[in-house]
Amino acid sequence: MGRFHRHPDGTVHAHDHDGAAHDHAQLEHDVGDHTGYESTGSARVAVLEDILSENDRVADANRHDFAHASVRTVNLMSSPGAGKTTLLKRTLAVLCDRIRIGVLEGDIATSLDADELGGLGAAISLVNTSAGFGGECHLDAVMVRSGLARLPLDDLDLVIVENVGNLVCPAEFDVGEHAKAMVYAVTEGEEKPLKYPVMFRAVDVVVVNKIDLLPHLDFELDRFLDNLAGVNPTATVIRTSARTGEGVDEWCRWLAGVVGPSADER
Amino acid sequence: MPRTHFVVLVRPGVNEGTVPATTKAVPLHELALCEAIARTVLDRAEGRRVTRVALRIGHFRQVVPDALTFSWELLTSDTDLDGADLEVEHIPATVACDDCAALTRLQIPVLVCGTCGSHRVELRTGDEFLVVSFDVAEEVGDGSIPSSS
Numbered sequence: 001m002g003r004f005h006r007h008p009d010g011t012v013h014a015h016d017h018d019g020a021a022h023d024h025a026q027l028e029h030d031v032g033d034h035t036g037y038e039s040t041g042s043a044r045v046a047v048l049e050d051i052l053s054e055n056d057r058v059a060d061a062n063r064h065d066f067a068h069a070s071v072r073t074v075n076l077m078s079s080p081g082a083g084k085t086t087l088l089k090r091t092l093a094v095l096c097d098r099i100r101i102g103v104l105e106g107d108i109a110t111s112l113d114a115d116e117l118g119g120l121g122a123a124i125s126l127v128n129t130s131a132g133f134g135g136e137c138h139l140d141a142v143m144v145r146s147g148l149a150r151l152p153l154d155d156l157d158l159v160i161v162e163n164v165g166n167l168v169c170p171a172e173f174d175v176g177e178h179a180k181a182m183v184y185a186v187t188e189g190e191e192k193p194l195k196y197p198v199m200f201r202a203v204d205v206v207v208v209n210k211i212d213l214l215p216h217l218d219f220e221l222d223r224f225l226d227n228l229a230g231v232n233p234t235a236t237v238i239r240t241s242a243r244t245g246e247g248v249d250e251w252c253r254w255l256a257g258v259v260g261p262s263a264d265e266r
Numbered sequence: 267m268p269r270t271h272f273v274v275l276v277r278p279g280v281n282e283g284t285v286p287a288t289t290k291a292v293p294l295h296e297l298a299l300c301e302a303i304a305r306t307v308l309d310r311a312e313g314r315r316v317t318r319v320a321l322r323i324g325h326f327r328q329v330v331p332d333a334l335t336f337s338w339e340l341l342t343s344d345t346d347l348d349g350a351d352l353e354v355e356h357i358p359a360t361v362a363c364d365d366c367a368a369l370t371r372l373q374i375p376v377l378v379c380g381t382c383g384s385h386r387v388e389l390r391t392g393d394e395f396l397v398v399s400f401d402v403a404e405e406v407g408d409g410s411i412p413s414s415s
Contacts, residue, residue, distance in 0.1 A: 042317050042401040045310055051302050051321070051395045137295060168328055169295045197375035198328050230376030233385055 055173055058141035062148065062176025069153035071102075072259050073161060075177035077199065080165030082185040083209040085113045086242040087251070088162060089120060094252045096121030099158050099259055102151040106139040106164045113162065125150040129164055138169035141176060158259050167192065171199035179258050185210045186217060190224040193231045200228060205236040207251055212241040296333040300341045306397045308346060314402035316350040324394035325359040326375050350400070359392025 050056065066073050078084050088103065095101060102123040105114040114126040127139060127147040139147075144161060151159065161177060163170040171180075180203045184192070187210055193200040200206070206228060214221065228235060238254060240247030307319055323329050331354055338352045359372040363379035364387065370380035377387050 042403050044399050044401050046399045047306065047310065047397045048399070049306060049397055051299060051306065051397055054302060054305055137298065140298070169298060172295075172299075194374055194376065196328065197326055201326075201375070227376075230378065230385075233377070 052172060052174070055141045058145055059174040059176040062141055062145055065148065065153065066159070066176060066178070069156070071153055071156050071159055072179075073159040073175075073177045074255065074258055075161045075163060075170070075175055075180045076183065077163045077167075077170045077180065077203070078165060078183040079167045079185075079188060082165070082183045082188065083242045084162055084165070084183050085116055087183055087207065087209060087240065087248070088117060088160065090242055090245060090248045091160075091252055091255065092117065092120040092122050094248060095158075095255065099256060100156045102153070102156045102159045104139075104144060104147045104151065104159060104161045106143070106147075106162060108164060123151050123156065137164055137166045138173055139163050139175060140173040144175040158255065160255075167196040167199050171196075171202045179204045181205045181207065181254075183207045183209050186214055186219045186221065186224075190220055190227060193224070193227040197231050200231045200235070203232065203235055205238060205254055206232075207247075208237060208239045209242055211239050211246065212244050295328070296330060296337040297341065299329065300334065300337040303338075303352075303397055304341060304345075304347055307350075307400050311346070311400070311402060313346075316347055316400050317403050318351045318353060318401040319347075320353045320355065320398040320400065322355045322357055322394045322396040322398050324357045324392040325372075326389075326392040327395050329354075331356075355398070357391050357394045360390045361387035362390050363387050 062073075076084055076088070092101060092103075101121070102125065103114075103117055105117065105124060105126045107113055107126060107128055109128055111126050111128075114124050117124055125147040127143050129137075129139060129143060139161060148159075153159070161175055182199060182203045182205070184206050186208060208221070208224070211221075225237065228237070236254065238247055238251050240251055242248065303319065303321065307316055334354065335352055342348050342350060359375070361370050361372060361377055361379065362368075363370070363382060363384050365384040366379060366382040368379055368381035369390070370378075370387070372378075372380075372392070377389065378385055379387050
């Protein structure tokens with residue numbers, strides 16, 4: 001009788017197994033039907049690939065398209081309500097006369113944010129994420145790719161991907177961006193860098209927003225900055241109030257820096 | 267792989283009774299990860315029945331094991347992966363110090379050397395996020411297996 005199995009390297013073969021060499025019962029093999037072929041359990045297939053490798057391959061394709069069109073891309077993330085859209089409105093008002101900007105707007109099901117950003121001089125592409133199973137909470141590389149098809153990449157200098165409001169999922173998914181930025185509202189408390197380290201470690205810049213509210217809050221900015229430095233010592237910190245406009249210029253200079261040194265002189 | 271176009275997750279005590287069952291989907295990080303895992307495995311399974319999937323996940327990835335298992339069962343039921351166990355190997359987070367060369371195991375994600383207190387440390391483990399392998403059931407007694415008897 002043949003003893004058929006497959007090795008992890010994919011080779012398949014059968015061992016001789018005449019039944020007289022040992023007693024099945026003694027080997028505790030006496031479970032199941034041994035009259036036909038003996039089950040040899042299972043074969044292991046080695047993978048050793050990152051869980052998100054498929055996403056990363058599409059992200060590479062996006063990166064290639066950005067490079068081809070000479071566009072730089074920033075992935076902008078935050079929790080819901082931290083002020084991404086308000087900050088973006090201010091940003092477009094400052095930058096659109098010297099940098100050609102496209103915004104890829106991720107939204108679970110509505111066009112509310114995209115509508116707000118319309119008419120400010122940027123090309124807007126809306127990606128509703130509700131069609132994906134489990135993809136409601138972030139933009140992945142595939143969704144961004146579909147949204148890019150609706151942006152005139154060749155006529156842009158900068159694409160800002162406004163991700164879905166969420167502190168967990170967006171940080172995991174590379175979309176092909178050149179820099180990751182997050183908006184963090186002082187109303188969110190000091191401990192979040194320790195609770196959401198993947199996001200805080202991934203970003204190049206943290207925009208600490210709503211600082212006009214500081215006098216009304218117990219929020220200790222220094223403690224937040226200590227926690228942030230513990231998780232991500234190299235992150236740039238920019239303090240803003242998207243409501244009053246404070247700090248928006250510094251944020252816009254940072255964005256212009258992503259596009260390149262020449263962007264400021266255009 | 268069959269795709270469910272819409273899913274409503276009612277989490278006891280979280281949104282139970284507050285979510286109109288037909289209008290709102292609950293975002294779940296682990297569900298997206300499970301979808302990626304399933305795709306990775308199915309691409310390589312070549313139609314064989316998968317019995318077990320082994321993952322290696324670092325301490326600093328924000329993955330809740332129970333949520334991962336729950337999502338996996340939800341996602342794979344009635345698919346080719348139905349019944350495949352998900353096995354997660356947890357990898358502790360360690361940093362190596364640039365200043366004193368000590369290795370420190372970290373619980374919270376503040377990157378600091380436990381020996382000299384330096385912040386000049388390098389993350390050695392804890393960032394893993396791998397599909398390591400999967401097991402497929404052997405075909406048994408289907409007549410196509412070579413036999414010497």
